[in-house]
Amino acid sequence: MTKKTTIKDIADKLEVSPSSVSRALTNEPGVSDDLRERVFDAASRLNYIPNSSAKSLKTSRSKTVGLIVSDIRNPFFLDFMSGVERVLFPREYKFIVCNTGEDRKKEEIYIKWLIGQGVEGILSSPYQDGSNENNALLYRRAMKNNIPVVFYDRLLKEIKVIDSVTLDNRQAIMNGVMYLRECGHERIGICLHRRGIYTIEERYAGFLKACEILRIEVIEDWIIDDATDPVEASKRLKMILGRAHRPTALISTNQYINELLLRVARELKLSVPGELSLMGFDDLSLNDLVDPPITTIRQPVSDMGKIAATLLMGRIDGDSVDRSTVVLKAELLKRESVSVLSGP
Amino acid sequence: MTKKTTIKDIADKLEVSPSSVSRALTNEPGVSDDLRERVFDAASRLNYIPNSSAKSLKTSRSKTVGLIVSDIRNPFFLDFMSGVERVLFPREYKFIVCNTGEDRKKEEIYIKWLIGQGVEGILSSPYQDGSNENNALLYRRAMKNNIPVVFYDRLLKEIKVIDSVTLDNRQAIMNGVMYLRECGHERIGICLHRRGIYTIEERYAGFLKACEILRIEVIEDWIIDDATDPVEASKRLKMILGRAHRPTALISTNQYINELLLRVARELKLSVPGELSLMGFDDLSLNDLVDPPITTIRQPVSDMGKIAATLLMGRIDGDSVDRSTVVLKAELLKRESVSVLSGP
Numbered sequence: 112m113t114k115k116t117t118i119k120d121i122a123d124k125l126e127v128s129p130s131s132v133s134r135a136l137t138n139e140p141g142v143s144d145d146l147r148e149r150v151f152d153a154a155s156r157l158n159y160i161p162n163s164s165a166k167s168l169k170t171s172r173s174k175t176v177g178l179i180v181s182d183i184r185n186p187f188f189l190d191f192m193s194g195v196e197r198v199l200f201p202r203e204y205k206f207i208v209c210n211t212g213e214d215r216k217k218e219e220i221y222i223k224w225l226i227g228q229g230v231e232g233i234l235s236s237p238y239q240d241g242s243n244e245n246n247a248l249l250y251r252r253a254m255k256n257n258i259p260v261v262f263y264d265r266l267l268k269e270i271k272v273i274d275s276v277t278l279d280n281r282q283a284i285m286n287g288v289m290y291l292r293e294c295g296h297e298r299i300g301i302c303l304h305r306r307g308i309y310t311i312e313e314r315y316a317g318f319l320k321a322c323e324i325l326r327i328e329v330i331e332d333w334i335i336d337d338a339t340d341p342v343e344a345s346k347r348l349k350m351i352l353g354r355a356h357r358p359t360a361l362i363s364t365n366q367y368i369n370e371l372l373l374r375v376a377r378e379l380k381l382s383v384p385g386e387l388s389l390m391g392f393d394d395l396s397l398n399d400l401v402d403p404p405i406t407t408i409r410q411p412v413s414d415m416g417k418i419a420a421t422l423l424m425g426r427i428d429g430d431s432v433d434r435s436t437v438v439l440k441a442e443l444l445k446r447e448s449v450s451v452l453s454g455p
Numbered sequence: 456m457t458k459k460t461t462i463k464d465i466a467d468k469l470e471v472s473p474s475s476v477s478r479a480l481t482n483e484p485g486v487s488d489d490l491r492e493r494v495f496d497a498a499s500r501l502n503y504i505p506n507s508s509a510k511s512l513k514t515s516r517s518k519t520v521g522l523i524v525s526d527i528r529n530p531f532f533l534d535f536m537s538g539v540e541r542v543l544f545p546r547e548y549k550f551i552v553c554n555t556g557e558d559r560k561k562e563e564i565y566i567k568w569l570i571g572q573g574v575e576g577i578l579s580s581p582y583q584d585g586s587n588e589n590n591a592l593l594y595r596r597a598m599k600n601n602i603p604v605v606f607y608d609r610l611l612k613e614i615k616v617i618d619s620v621t622l623d624n625r626q627a628i629m630n631g632v633m634y635l636r637e638c639g640h641e642r643i644g645i646c647l648h649r650r651g652i653y654t655i656e657e658r659y660a661g662f663l664k665a666c667e668i669l670r671i672e673v674i675e676d677w678i679i680d681d682a683t684d685p686v687e688a689s690k691r692l693k694m695i696l697g698r699a700h701r702p703t704a705l706i707s708t709n710q711y712i713n714e715l716l717l718r719v720a721r722e723l724k725l726s727v728p729g730e731l732s733l734m735g736f737d738d739l740s741l742n743d744l745v746d747p748p749i750t751t752i753r754q755p756v757s758d759m760g761k762i763a764a765t766l767l768m769g770r771i772d773g774d775s776v777d778r779s780t781v782v783l784k785a786e787l788l789k790r791e792s793v794s795v796l797s798g799p
């Protein structure tokens with residue numbers, strides 16, 4: 112029987128004091144982020160099994176998980192939380208909501224709190240911006256700290272070990288473009304929430320792929336790559352739609368943008384779908400009461416919540432199966448915002 | 456100096472074992488609800504100051520509060536949570552979301568968890584159904600356990616000691632009815648979410664009061680007193696609207712009902728506002744993109760969240776001022792779902 116790794120072994124290895132190692136492992140203050148990272152790496156390499164801190168958390172069972180959301184005002188999260196809650200409540204688990212507001216630093220603070228607080232797991236739609244600036248290291252630290260993480264909606268591609276539930280975003284948009292093409296549209300623009308976010312990159316890739324297959328010309332100018340500032344995005348859209356050669360159809364990539372596109376069309380007095388067709392993304396029940404009822408790509412959001420929570424509960428209960436990557440299928444709700452054009 | 460009250464004193468008083476008292480005070484299992492209640496009452500009467508359990512929670516500072524919501528799918532809560540989070544985050548507090556789904560038993564379980572978990576405070580829109588069946592006792596127990604509670608949106612009138620933030624619901628509906636009267640409407644119906652809930656009773660009282668002042672006849676049949684089952688409510692509405700003598704305007708009492716009324720009008724092919732005027736309650740940004748844009752009573756929901764969280768933080772920090780009862784003013788957003796009738 113090999114000797115069990117102790118805190119002293121880690122301290123010797125890193126040439127620091129055992130108390131620093133202990134503080135790092137229990138997420139107490141007084142240790143630099145860098146050292147904390149090195150301690151966790153060494154602990155992992157040496158197969159260190161905590162017997163007080165992490166284990167006592169496990170034993171005392173906080174029965175609480177963290178839910179990291181990127182923007183709490185997005186109606187997506189209502190359905191998502193209701194799905195999560197349906198799985199957690201019967202198992203006597205609760206969730207702490209952490210709204211990052213698309214801010215990396217805020218997410219960092221929240222993850223550290225959650226680890227320090229002794230949550231038993233984390234559900235996250237992680238921050239990302241297209242650069243390598245994200246909190247992958249912290250998610251790894253949580254995992255090393257015996258706090259399983261499940262990503263939902265978004266992924267950090269550099270982490271291969273975390274379970275995930277996402278939409279088949281590419282296929283969703285490809286089906287949308289194919290439907291537009293079926294209706295005779297060949298001049299199609301797309302309004303992206305923001306480049307760099309996993310879901311948005313996937314949706315954009317689906318758009319490009321569909322255009323390629325269907326031999327639809329991609330006009331750079333008709334791709335709005337950041338609609339997070341609605342005023343700026345409106346300006347761009349008005350410019351594009353004001354020209355003689357303009358798209359006959361626009362594709363949205365979330366509920367905010369559905370509304371933005373409708374508003375812009377109204378301001379320009381373009382009739383929808385007569386003069387401009389709109390394909391929405393996400394679905395609020397009100398979407399079929401607007402004028403016109405919006406044809407939209409619906410995600411099974413509540414199911415996404417249920418599955419994410421179920422995967423997390425499995426990990427908390429000790430599942431050690433391979434990583435699960437669940438990919439869900441979107442549904443195209445055909446309403447009245449897409450017109451059928453006569454042939455060329 | 457008087458002798459400090461001990462657990463033994465409470466046990467002697469109630470003629471039970473000290474260990475039962477201890478378990479009751481620390482919310483451990485193995486004690487009946489009845490005994491727990493009596494223990495808290497005795498502890499309060501004898502000025503018992505906990506020195507281990509409750510105090511250690513305070514000292515260890517969970518920096519977490521509970522947020523009890525009545526229905527997580529209602530968009531009201533997105534804005535509310537975003538307001539709460541804006542106050543809590545800078546103070547390093549987090550919140551656990553507890554969705555009661557309008558179920559008294561579920562609320563009871565959540566409150567007990569929150570107390571047992573050592574949250575530092577609770578924000579709640581409490582369950583109520585018009586009977587005396589509610590969790591007032593448990594909210595009192597939380598307060599006695601040094602866990603301050605703030606009610607938002609709804610109140611339990613029998614508890615006089617809890618801070619609250621509510622809307623001036625009566626005035627909100629009175630202003631709505633006055634506006635309808637100004638537009639020439641005298642045949643007005645109202646669709647209530649469910650009788651017995653504080654906010655709904657207040658809105659109904661405002662409706663009756665306004666009708667009395669404006670000498671508008673109240674037709675019992677035009678008052679839908681439970682719209683929680685949309686199928687049943689639709690049937691009732693269709694019956695009422697199918698008659699020759701029918702209301703010219705209907706008032707809603709939440710976002711779900713706004714949509715319900717619009718759907719029913721469409722199914723009956725009644726043009727809005729030509730043949731039927733609608734006054735909404737609550738506001739989603741989509742409300743002004745529906746056909747027609749909905750005239751609605753808007754609550755300052757995000758402010759309600761900020762104020763509720765601020766009051767709670769004050770109590771956690773030890774404010775011992777008198778109970779605060781903050782009442783906010785609604786805003787009437789005049790859009791296009793109310794027609795102007797010509798004089799009689």
